[in-house]
Amino acid sequence: MSVIKSTILGFPRMGSDRQLKKLVEGFWSGKVSEAELAEGSKNLRAEHWALQTSYGLTEVPVGDFSYYDHVLDAAYAVGIIPERYQELNKDSGIQAYFAMGRGLQNKNVDVRSLEMKKWFDTNYHFMVPEIADNQQFTLNSTKVVNEFKEATALGYTARPVILGPVTLLALSKATKGSTSKPLDHLSALIPVYIELLQQLAAAGAEWVQVDEPILSLDLDAAVYTVAFSQAYTEFAKVDGLKYLLTSYFDRLGDNLRLAAALPVHGIHLDLVRGASDLDAALAAIPADKVVSIGLINGRNIWKANLEQQLAVLNKVISARASGAAVWVNSSCSLLHSPHSLKPEAGHLDEETLGWLSFAEEKIEEVAILAAAAADRSSVERQLQSNTAKVLSRQQSERITRPEVQKRLAALDETFYSRQAPFTERQQVQRVALNLPLFPTTTIGSFPQTAEVRKARAQFRKGSLTKAEYEEFLDIETRKCIEWQDEAGLDVLVHGEFERTDMVEFFGENLEGFVFTKKGWVQSYGSRCVKPPVIFGDVSRPKPMTVDVARFAQSCSPNKPVKGMLTGPVTILQWSFVRDDQPRSQTAGQIALAIRDEVVDLEAAGIKVIQVDEPAIREGLPLRKTDYDAYLKWSVDVFRLATTGVRNETQIHTHFCYSDFNEIFTAIKSLDADVITIENSKSDLKLLGALEVHGYAAEIGPGLYDIHSPRVPSVEEMAARFAALQKYIPAENLWANPDCGLKTRGWPEVKESLINLVTVAVNARKTHAAAN
Numbered sequence: 109m110s111v112i113k114s115t116i117l118g119f120p121r122m123g124s125d126r127q128l129k130k131l132v133e134g135f136w137s138g139k140v141s142e143a144e145l146a147e148g149s150k151n152l153r154a155e156h157w158a159l160q161t162s163y164g165l166t167e168v169p170v171g172d173f174s175y176y177d178h179v180l181d182a183a184y185a186v187g188i189i190p191e192r193y194q195e196l197n198k199d200s201g202i203q204a205y206f207a208m209g210r211g212l213q214n215k216n217v218d219v220r221s222l223e224m225k226k227w228f229d230t231n232y233h234f235m236v237p238e239i240a241d242n243q244q245f246t247l248n249s250t251k252v253v254n255e256f257k258e259a260t261a262l263g264y265t266a267r268p269v270i271l272g273p274v275t276l277l278a279l280s281k282a283t284k285g286s287t288s289k290p291l292d293h294l295s296a297l298i299p300v301y302i303e304l305l306q307q308l309a310a311a312g313a314e315w316v317q318v319d320e321p322i323l324s325l326d327l328d329a330a331v332y333t334v335a336f337s338q339a340y341t342e343f344a345k346v347d348g349l350k351y352l353l354t355s356y357f358d359r360l361g362d363n364l365r366l367a368a369a370l371p372v373h374g375i376h377l378d379l380v381r382g383a384s385d386l387d388a389a390l391a392a393i394p395a396d397k398v399v400s401i402g403l404i405n406g407r408n409i410w411k412a413n414l415e416q417q418l419a420v421l422n423k424v425i426s427a428r429a430s431g432a433a434v435w436v437n438s439s440c441s442l443l444h445s446p447h448s449l450k451p452e453a454g455h456l457d458e459e460t461l462g463w464l465s466f467a468e469e470k471i472e473e474v475a476i477l478a479a480a481a482a483d484r485s486s487v488e489r490q491l492q493s494n495t496a497k498v499l500s501r502q503q504s505e506r507i508t509r510p511e512v513q514k515r516l517a518a519l520d521e522t523f524y525s526r527q528a529p530f531t532e533r534q535q536v537q538r539v540a541l542n543l544p545l546f547p548t549t550t551i552g553s554f555p556q557t558a559e560v561r562k563a564r565a566q567f568r569k570g571s572l573t574k575a576e577y578e579e580f581l582d583i584e585t586r587k588c589i590e591w592q593d594e595a596g597l598d599v600l601v602h603g604e605f606e607r608t609d610m611v612e613f614f615g616e617n618l619e620g621f622v623f624t625k626k627g628w629v630q631s632y633g634s635r636c637v638k639p640p641v642i643f644g645d646v647s648r649p650k651p652m653t654v655d656v657a658r659f660a661q662s663c664s665p666n667k668p669v670k671g672m673l674t675g676p677v678t679i680l681q682w683s684f685v686r687d688d689q690p691r692s693q694t695a696g697q698i699a700l701a702i703r704d705e706v707v708d709l710e711a712a713g714i715k716v717i718q719v720d721e722p723a724i725r726e727g728l729p730l731r732k733t734d735y736d737a738y739l740k741w742s743v744d745v746f747r748l749a750t751t752g753v754r755n756e757t758q759i760h761t762h763f764c765y766s767d768f769n770e771i772f773t774a775i776k777s778l779d780a781d782v783i784t785i786e787n788s789k790s791d792l793k794l795l796g797a798l799e800v801h802g803y804a805a806e807i808g809p810g811l812y813d814i815h816s817p818r819v820p821s822v823e824e825m826a827a828r829f830a831a832l833q834k835y836i837p838a839e840n841l842w843a844n845p846d847c848g849l850k851t852r853g854w855p856e857v858k859e860s861l862i863n864l865v866t867v868a869v870n871a872r873k874t875h876a877a878a879n
């Protein structure tokens with residue numbers, strides 16, 4: 109019989125009530141001392157270990173806790189501290205650490221943060237370490253050793269978690285101007301890791317979890333086989349330690365051979381995203397190694413089908429030689445799951461509650477599986493209850509709406525294309541909209557001021573009636589439109605004052621969604637998001653934005669006001685999505701709902717409709733071989749959502765990134781009339797892509813960065829605009845900011861947009877004079 113261990117790869121850090129957010133933000137604002145931050149965090153860790161142990165997990169991960177981000181922790185621990193933070197680090201380590209995370213600006217210092225990037229294909233963002241040519245590595249923090257000691261002192265069997273050196277370097281970027289690549293520094297980095305590992309061994313650690321999630325990506329085998337074997341051959345020399353090598357978020361695929369050959373003592377398999385690895389892995393992983401199997405999904409919120417996963421577990425156990433250890437695990441860290449379902453009791457209905465599982469419940473699922481493998485009768489009751497709930501979800505009439513399924517299945521090609529090709533549409537739209545050359549517009553939202561948020565809060569509490577709240581919104585909208593008109597903008601927007609969030613707003617107005625009370629997950633630093641849960645077939649009970657759009661248009665007799673919608677891929681990407689049908693199908697249902705809205709907006713007299721898809725790029729799978737399938741359906745659902753209109757109606761879309769080389773063909777196939785896109789931070793990338801791939805439709809590369817309160821001058825935007833005209837035909841070029849303005853204040857928005865209009869007006873004159 110195999111030895112069964114039960115554990116998870118990591119636990120969410122924020123706490124049941126986002127205590128860590130409060131501690132950290134309190135520390136930033138000076139209300140919480142460093143000692144209080146440390147103490148509060150220590151208590152949180154202890155709570156989280158106690159929770160895991162209370163369900164019977166045999167071992168707890170330590171070092172998965174972080175004040176800000178685990179990649180930042182890893183970089184900071186080995187002394188990857190760029191020059192600009194060095195002074196701070198001499199004074200106070202924690203100041204330097206947080207400055208790397210979020211920048212620091214006061215009367216003595218002004219340093220920007222490290223760059224932030226998406227953690228693989230999750231909605232968590234990590235800080236990108238910067239490595240200079242003359243990079244020196246030193247053991248700068250022993251956080252993981254301290255936390256290991258903390259857990260041991262409390263009596264827990266603890267397993268330190270570290271980010272592996274190869275992934276750390278692979279996720280890093282070279283400091284501007286340096287000629288070396290981060291991975292060139294591996295030999296210099298390894299000794300510092302060894303020093304850390306020796307300290308862990310001395311503190312009594314037995315197993316160390318080394319996270320190397322880049323093994324879920326397409327890797328250059330020649331380069332990475334050398335790098336991995338160099339690092340892990342050295343690691344193997346540390347006396348007394350055993351390593352569990354983990355990767356997650358996708359299959360190991362062709363990296364399996366590389367992983368299985370390393371001198372580590374165990375290998376983790378993500379059997380949720382990488383189920384296809386199983387047979388090959390069982391054959392490839394040497395018999396004396398531990399196999400850790402991630403059976404419980406760390407990234408979604410559905411109750412696991414325990415009988416099904418138990419069958420997989422039993423298969424693994426019988427495939428391993430007797431006596432070989434098998435660990436039952438989460439697929440990845442539970443960082444991407446909300447903390448606990450408990451606060452949802454009384455908020456969500458009983459039936460829905462029965463379908464869900466957050467981090468706390470996932471721990472229990474791991475524990476039940478491990479117990480069942482050893483002695484099924486000990487958890488028979490729990491297994492039966494799980495089966496009942498899984499069946500309740502499969503059979504619920506709330507989930508399947510036959511009319512939605514039928515409608516989606518019955519669509520033919522006509523639902524995926526406009527009536528005429530772009531060039532013809534462009535002619536009729538010119539006549540219908542009568543816009544000047546270089547039309548000016550914005551991306552949708554205007555400042556969500558304290559008054560706007562206050563009115564919404566009062567409406568939610570009931571101290572403002574629906575009629576009062578709507579009147580307030582009408583006044584704000586009218587003011588916003590009148591200001592845009594006066595400022596000389598050409599295509600106006602209503603300002604999105606009624607929306608907290610571009611996905612939540614639509615989720616609340618569609619069938620098939622539920623909203624949790626405390627289902628927070630960390631997005632970056634202290635920022636958490638509460639994604640909607642798509643549990644069933646999606647449909648639109650009634651128009652969602654038509655009244656607002658009609659009112660907004662009525663405030664502007666002479667200029668078009670854009671209808672503003674969020675696209676199907678973005679709604680999908682920023683929600684917890686059902687796992688009982690392909691994502692593409694759920695996206696198709698959302699697309700149909702948006703399509704109906706688009707058609708209704710057109711019927712209400714709206715001539716320009718924008719369907720935002722800022723998340724289309726981030727939905728890209730991790731493996732290149734999976735790109736085409738994703739791009740095919742994501743383009744299809746966008747077209748399904750937007751092609752129900754006449755040629756005269758102008759469809760806009762917007763993305764918040766400019767790095768779209770890999771998906772340029774897909775962007776073209778969206779067949780939008782106008783795209784607005786981020787550009788101000790990366791002119792070259794965008795222009796390079798336009799040059800290489802060609803783009804024939806209208807486009808508005810952002811003229812300034814809205815993430816900063818800084819007002820861009822006419823001169824700087826004019827220079828940018830002139831550069832754009834070299835790549836984009838004048839008749840296709842728009843002038844607009846990078847993204848929505850909701851996080852900005854009115855004074856800087858007004859000044860910036862007035863400057864932007866001036867740039868367009870001057871450019872029209874110059875163009876007229878030259879032609």
Ligand code: GLN
Nearest residue numbers: 551552553722764848849
């Ligand atoms: N229309 C949205 C806004 O202006 C777009 C936001 C986004 O791109 N993330 O706020």
Ligand code: ZN
Nearest residue numbers: 763764847848
């Ligand atoms: Zn944007």
